[in-house]
Amino acid sequence: MGGAALMPMTAILHGSCHCGRLRIAFDTGVALADFAPRACDCAFCRKHGAAYISDPAGRLTVIADEGALKRYRQGSHTADFLICGECGVLVAVTFEDDGRRFGAVNAGCLDEASVFAAAVNASPQSLTAEQKVLRWRQLWIPDVVFEFSPR
Ligand SMILES: [Zn+2]
Incomplete structure (x- = not known):
């Protein structure tokens, strides 16, 4: 323990x-x-009520039943929104840069959602694609792994 x-x-x-x-x-x-989850003000995230958390020293594993993972691209088409093909819930967003996969979690999908600080507004749509990538590289989880399990 010491x-x-x-x-x-x-x-x-x-x-x-x-x-x-x-x-x-x-x-x-x-x-x-x-x-403090970041409530994105783009039209897509608003419709989902999505607010994201991440940790630049963290790690994210996405475990998907075979066929359940749907990826959706919108806006500048830089990021992949990860959506369940069965129930339609948006769980996370990822993007790849220099062979590395970064991600942020839709905070409301976590069991611990109720203990986070109040959400703050974020407006990535006001940034250029290059500025978004810079910001996400600093802010997002730099280590995202997918695991697929048979149904
Ligand atoms: Zn689902």
């Missing part, structure tokens, strides 16, 4: 879409109350 106390506290936050065919595990050292 050695472990010197390490930053990390936790794995779990979540899913409504039907459970898309699941997420978000490994982070950020305290839950320090997350």
